[in-house]
Amino acid sequence: MILHSRIEVQDGGKHIRRVGQRVDDCQTALLAAGRILQFNDEEGIVRYIALPENLHPPQEGDILRIDLSAGTIGFLYRKASPHNALFITERCNSRCIMCSQPPRSIDDDYLIEEILEMLPLVSAETVEMGITGGEPTLLGEKLIQVIQSLKNNLPQTAVHMLTNGRAFKSQQWAKRIGDIQHQDLMLGIPVYSDIARLHDFIVQSQGAFDETIRGILNLASHDVPIEIRVVTHKQSLPRLRETALYIARNFPFVRQVALMGLELVGFARSNIDALWEEPCEYGDTLIEAVSELSCRGVKVLIFNHPLCVLPQKLWPYAVKSISDWKNVYIKECELCAVRERCGGLFASSEVRRPKGIKPFSEAPASPPQCPAFVTASL
Amino acid sequence: MNLNRTFLQPEKNSQPATLLPFRFVPLDELRYVAVNAGGEHIVTDRNAIESLIDGKLPVEHPQADDFEARHFLSREKTTIAMLASQIRTRLSGLPDFTGLHMFVVTLRCDHSCQYCQVSRVSEDRAAFDMTPETADAALAHVFKSPSPHIKIEFQGGETLLNFELIKYIIEKAMILGANRDIQFVIATNLGFIDEEIINYCRDKQVFFSVSLDGPAFLHDANRPRPGNDSHARVKNALHRVRNSLGVERVSALMTTTKLSLSYPKEIVDEYVSLGFDTIFLRPLSDYGFASRSRGKIGYQSNAFVDFFKVALDRVIKWNLKGTRIVEAYTHLLLRRILTSYPTGYVDLQSPSGMGIGALLYNYNGKVYTADEGRMLAEMGDDTFCIGHVNDDYGNLIHGSNLVPMLRESMVEAVPMCSDCAFNLYCGTDPLYHYRSQGDWVGHRPTSDFCFRNMEIIKHLICLLEDDRESREVLMSWMP
Numbered sequence: 001m002i003l004h005s006r007i008e009v010q011d012g013g014k015h016i017r018r019v020g021q022r023v024d025d026c027q028t029a030l031l032a033a034g035r036i037l038q039f040n041d042e043e044g045i046v047r048y049i050a051l052p053e054n055l056h057p058p059q060e061g062d063i064l065r066i067d068l069s070a071g072t073i074g075f076l077y078r079k080a081s082p083h084n085a086l087f088i089t090e091r092c093n094s095r096c097i098m099c100s101q102p103p104r105s106i107d108d109d110y111l112i113e114e115i116l117e118m119l120p121l122v123s124a125e126t127v128e129m130g131i132t133g134g135e136p137t138l139l140g141e142k143l144i145q146v147i148q149s150l151k152n153n154l155p156q157t158a159v160h161m162l163t164n165g166r167a168f169k170s171q172q173w174a175k176r177i178g179d180i181q182h183q184d185l186m187l188g189i190p191v192y193s194d195i196a197r198l199h200d201f202i203v204q205s206q207g208a209f210d211e212t213i214r215g216i217l218n219l220a221s222h223d224v225p226i227e228i229r230v231v232t233h234k235q236s237l238p239r240l241r242e243t244a245l246y247i248a249r250n251f252p253f254v255r256q257v258a259l260m261g262l263e264l265v266g267f268a269r270s271n272i273d274a275l276w277e278e279p280c281e282y283g284d285t286l287i288e289a290v291s292e293l294s295c296r297g298v299k300v301l302i303f304n305h306p307l308c309v310l311p312q313k314l315w316p317y318a319v320k321s322i323s324d325w326k327n328v329y330i331k332e333c334e335l336c337a338v339r340e341r342c343g344g345l346f347a348s349s350e351v352r353r354p355k356g357i358k359p360f361s362e363a364p365a366s367p368p369q370c371p372a373f374v375t376a377s378l
Numbered sequence: 379m380n381l382n383r384t385f386l387q388p389e390k391n392s393q394p395a396t397l398l399p400f401r402f403v404p405l406d407e408l409r410y411v412a413v414n415a416g417g418e419h420i421v422t423d424r425n426a427i428e429s430l431i432d433g434k435l436p437v438e439h440p441q442a443d444d445f446e447a448r449h450f451l452s453r454e455k456t457t458i459a460m461l462a463s464q465i466r467t468r469l470s471g472l473p474d475f476t477g478l479h480m481f482v483v484t485l486r487c488d489h490s491c492q493y494c495q496v497s498r499v500s501e502d503r504a505a506f507d508m509t510p511e512t513a514d515a516a517l518a519h520v521f522k523s524p525s526p527h528i529k530i531e532f533q534g535g536e537t538l539l540n541f542e543l544i545k546y547i548i549e550k551a552m553i554l555g556a557n558r559d560i561q562f563v564i565a566t567n568l569g570f571i572d573e574e575i576i577n578y579c580r581d582k583q584v585f586f587s588v589s590l591d592g593p594a595f596l597h598d599a600n601r602p603r604p605g606n607d608s609h610a611r612v613k614n615a616l617h618r619v620r621n622s623l624g625v626e627r628v629s630a631l632m633t634t635t636k637l638s639l640s641y642p643k644e645i646v647d648e649y650v651s652l653g654f655d656t657i658f659l660r661p662l663s664d665y666g667f668a669s670r671s672r673g674k675i676g677y678q679s680n681a682f683v684d685f686f687k688v689a690l691d692r693v694i695k696w697n698l699k700g701t702r703i704v705e706a707y708t709h710l711l712l713r714r715i716l717t718s719y720p721t722g723y724v725d726l727q728s729p730s731g732m733g734i735g736a737l738l739y740n741y742n743g744k745v746y747t748a749d750e751g752r753m754l755a756e757m758g759d760d761t762f763c764i765g766h767v768n769d770d771y772g773n774l775i776h777g778s779n780l781v782p783m784l785r786e787s788m789v790e791a792v793p794m795c796s797d798c799a800f801n802l803y804c805g806t807d808p809l810y811h812y813r814s815q816g817d818w819v820g821h822r823p824t825s826d827f828c829f830r831n832m833e834i835i836k837h838l839i840c841l842l843e844d845d846r847e848s849r850e851v852l853m854s855w856m857p
Contacts, residue, residue: 097385194447196454201388213456217463239443246447249418249718250460252467273380291850296717297857
């Protein structure tokens, strides 16, 4: 049995009431010393679960998944986190050489059922909700239901979905997404090269580039907001500037372009030698790519790069992009004067620390902006 | 490659590539520029172009991927869709129709500039001022245009000599165009500015456009007036207006005469020292008095191009030293070269912006396709008059020369323009060609307009290719 519970904290955290969709009659759960969860199961039997030591203490409004048969408990949603995402499937039709979440061909349809059940429990104050996978569009009609449910249950919440966009080669599919008229939905779609065979190699799938490009054009024709994502590594960097030019000339309608550093987990870790480049050595390439985009009025962001490995004129483009639960600052960061503005490192960076991590003794007066970096809007 | 063995290695190109339409032109002794159907360019050499056309460009050629990514070659079904989207974007301003509406509120003026042929030093208001009735009829045409952005520009003569009519038009336009984005610009020398005008213009968010030809000795030589103090008066009034309205509310325009040609740096420096962040290096228009006194103030186009290059270099130097100043014509061309976004400049688009981008309502009620049209009229040639403010709007547009003129002068069809590599960057100027060559199609090998734009576009492409510092400055002016 799997229960989804929204936690409501009373009495300063000593008593927790769980409001569950599938077990409405239960209602009081006691959290003894913060580590034991009491609840009634579907048959009304009182149950207790000792929360694992490593589990972050649940807060009011959080949603837990309790799987009695498997004996697991975990968070589906943390109200205080800005990085909540719906993990929709582990399946994918691409197999990117740097994938941080390697796909598995398993029957995981239960995931989306769970999501549809939990969405009505999510706080309406949630600022942003991600949709990720795997490839969410493999869920077909169910995905439409999820987005529709997000629209109905969370009218204030921005939704950001990561997809390879290939499914939208079908004009009809793009229209389905557009027709939902979600108030604030953006699709993050990867374009790893301006050359089909290089993109297809990086995603390990023949014909993927053509499908993704058609998808982007189709989505745009239905006014679906798009973010383009480019991961920077040894296979994409040689044409990063040309890729930026390609995006700016062909997709000037995109909301933003994210240039993203590698996260060294999953395939990125096993393929590290074919992928790793030192960020401090490709700064000039990043500058050129940023310049090609920003001079054409396309908003550009740099993800997953600590400030100390970036040229200072790129600092205005760097954002704190690493989700809180996998974000670390290391010993060198302790004394750094720009730590507050810096996105830090992936926890996984212990596999290979970028060269050049160093603290700044004082923050630069104003980030020096080269003339090519006047942020402009059309 | 050290990929985990379960991954596939990169493929070779499996599908044959299709050659797509493109145009090319020599850039200098060694290089060519090739431009695709959507306006993306690549600097290459003649051998590469020949092999490309013959279908023999080796895959290992260093630019082979670039030709593919910039849609000279296609292996993907999407290429045509993307080219179409680039062209559509370039023309996306057309449905808005006329955005710029010029009102000649008076011909009276205190200056007697050599390059102006319309202004009159006269006290006769009745003969040379626009009447409120004419203004009313013109305003009705302004708001027939579907454009959501309307710019009303007051032209003269010296416009401030008829400020009462300017106020009248602004008040009426704000009522008639309550649901539009309207901007008002007064072209003036500021000689007759007073507190009342300043206060009114501050409250109504009016912009000023002043003529400034360079340092005092040059400006005063180009723009004589009694007392020969034009420059000093502009400078003084500029200060007053900026203090009250803000620096950004006054822009300046310069005209290049024969005398100006010797002082490119001084002209740029004058703009910098007066705190302007834009300079527009404009050649002399070949009309009216400018045409009559051609021997005295006119010059060959290559002299202008040389002047332009030196002045632009000076502008770039100022930027590198930390003073931001943009050369407007360069900015316009860069936007056309580096992006597909539409630009609104009347003389640098196809179809021409005459009539469909700009209309001019003359003081006497006649309607012209452009500012220069009324100047030609003063020389006795009313070819560019498309009617009278009292005519029906549909008749102005469809019952005149306008449509044939636009259609026949489009670069897509004009001999030599139609296969020119730069035709998406350049534009058509039917009035210029009519005036200088006798018909609005014109003859490109002897056209100064063509020579000037070809040279300037090549110069800009060379700067982008060869000079990293200049490139950074130029790109910082975008989009």
